[in-house]
Amino acid sequence: MRVLLLGSGGREHALAWKIVRSPDCSALFVAPGNAGTSSLGTNVSLDLNDFDAVYDLCVKESVDMVIVGPEEPLVKGIVDFLRANDLTGKLVVIGPSKEGARLEGSKAYAKAFMKRNMIPTAAYAEFTADNYADGVQYLKKAALPIVLKADGLAAGKGVIICETLEQAKASFREMLIDSRFGEAGKKVVIERFLDGIELSVFVITDGREYLVLPEAKDYKRIGEGDTGPNTGGMGAVSPVPFADKAFMTLVEEQVIKPTIRGLEQEKIDYTGFVFFGLIKVGDQPFVIEYNCRMGDPETEVVIPRLKNDLLKLLVAASEHKLAEVEAEIDPRSCGTVMAVSGGYPGEIEKGKVITGLETVSDADCFLFHSGTCEKDQKIITNGGRVFCISSFGADISSAVKKSIGEMGKTDFDGMYFRKDIGYEFQ
Ligand code: AMP
Ligand code: GLY
Numbered sequence: 001m002r003v004l005l006l007g008s009g010g011r012e013h014a015l016a017w018k019i020v021r022s023p024d025c026s027a028l029f030v031a032p033g034n035a036g037t038s039s040l041g042t043n044v045s046l047d048l049n050d051f052d053a054v055y056d057l058c059v060k061e062s063v064d065m066v067i068v069g070p071e072e073p074l075v076k077g078i079v080d081f082l083r084a085n086d087l088t089g090k091l092v093v094i095g096p097s098k099e100g101a102r103l104e105g106s107k108a109y110a111k112a113f114m115k116r117n118m119i120p121t122a123a124y125a126e127f128t129a130d131n132y133a134d135g136v137q138y139l140k141k142a143a144l145p146i147v148l149k150a151d152g153l154a155a156g157k158g159v160i161i162c163e164t165l166e167q168a169k170a171s172f173r174e175m176l177i178d179s180r181f182g183e184a185g186k187k188v189v190i191e192r193f194l195d196g197i198e199l200s201v202f203v204i205t206d207g208r209e210y211l212v213l214p215e216a217k218d219y220k221r222i223g224e225g226d227t228g229p230n231t232g233g234m235g236a237v238s239p240v241p242f243a244d245k246a247f248m249t250l251v252e253e254q255v256i257k258p259t260i261r262g263l264e265q266e267k268i269d270y271t272g273f274v275f276f277g278l279i280k281v282g283d284q285p286f287v288i289e290y291n292c293r294m295g296d297p298e299t300e301v302v303i304p305r306l307k308n309d310l311l312k313l314l315v316a317a318s319e320h321k322l323a324e325v326e327a328e329i330d331p332r333s334c335g336t337v338m339a340v341s342g343g344y345p346g347e348i349e350k351g352k353v354i355t356g357l358e359t360v361s362d363a364d365c366f367l368f369h370s371g372t373c374e375k376d377q378k379i380i381t382n383g384g385r386v387f388c389i390s391s392f393g394a395d396i397s398s399a400v401k402k403s404i405g406e407m408g409k410t411d412f413d414g415m416y417f418r419k420d421i422g423y424e425f426q
């Protein structure tokens with residue numbers, strides 16, 4: 001099979017690493033990819049929002065399967081576009097339809113979907129500029145803290161947890177009246193704050209059947225001890241110790257099954273990954289958000305633990321044969337640590353030469369590039385999150401320790417990484 005993988009993050013490097021291990025993979029193209037994916041396949045520089053260019057590449061390279069990594073092209077409808085244009089009728093596209101991707105692309109849509117399908121989630125209401133005054137009244141009556149969410153995609157910045165009514169009113173105004181998040185904030189979801197511990201659960205689905213992948217926990221804050229601003233993710237661990245069998249059974253019964261049943265009953269075309277952003281409150285799972293793709297950096301710990309041939313699983317999903325396969329999971333723990341550019345998640349400088357990458361051990365360690373590219377035969381930084389190192393260990397503590405040890409062999413000007421990933425489980 002000739003595979004085209006779309007994206008350029010650590011998630012895509014991990015997916016590429018897995019896909020080329022499949023005997024069924026005869027060629028891999030990654031668009032646009034990074035300096036890591038170029039060692040596994042052919043990087044092709046193109047704009048993922050230029051669907052015509054993606055389709056032309058499929059034709060030119062006789063691509064059999066397209067796997068869409070990030071959310072933006074999914075939310076913009078790339079899957080429907082490729083399917084509608086495919087003259088052969090044989091192109092397999094892994095990713096939800098535009099309608100399915102609304103589970104991530106619109107918080108209000110996701111909340112209404114959960115309500116209709118009786119999936120546990122925080123109580124909420126939605127407002128636009130037209131009923132702004134009603135929203136202010138709603139805030140006045142709400143318990144604190146209260147959560148405000150811009151409806152649309154806002155690169156992980158559209159959620160504000162407000163501790164006081166004044167802050168809530170100011171943020172609400174900024175979103176709806178001052179257009180702080182542009183189009184994405186034209187509708188706002190106000191949601192009850194849930195006090196608990198978060199985790200991420202993933203499935204591969206064809207919109208009818210599903211296969212549960214290993215769960216993970218990511219560390220979103222820049223600072224140790226979960227302090228400072230939110231980032232795209234500074235590290236992740238899998239498995240998650242508090243996600244025991246009893247809890248995962250609740251997740252399956254109360255969250256996964258009703259979600260997949262909802263997709264089927266509502267005739268939403270969905271072949272791909274569902275990422276359930278969950279919070280455990282007491283013993284109960286609640287959905288905080290849906291994502292219509294894999295997580296980053298969660299993928300960098302989930303994929304190493306998946307023993308199956310990923311390509312075969314994706315083919316099974318595309319042929320509605322997921323019921324015939326079973327996930328085989330490595331029982332060991334995996335921990336990843338992300339190296340980021342100085343200043344991240346704020347302003348960063350690119351173009352710093354990275355040293356020591358070739359010295360990272362390959363004994364149960366995996367180096368996944370994120371924001372990197374090649375220049376003058378050197379690997380240089382090309383983004384906020386630069387690369388991560390995932391390691392296996394007998395437990396989370398030893399896995400993370402190993403990743404941190406390997407991180408110490410690498411360097412670039414301004415490099416920073418958290419040394420406390422998985423700290424609650426030490
Ligand atoms: P989201 O973009 O929906 O993933 O939200 C970003 C982060 O905000 C989540 O990872 C949570 O840490 C937090 N969050 C979102 N909704 C809630 C909620 N209802 N209660 C508590 N924390 C929340
Ligand atoms: N790590 C969170 C995400 O991928 O959205």
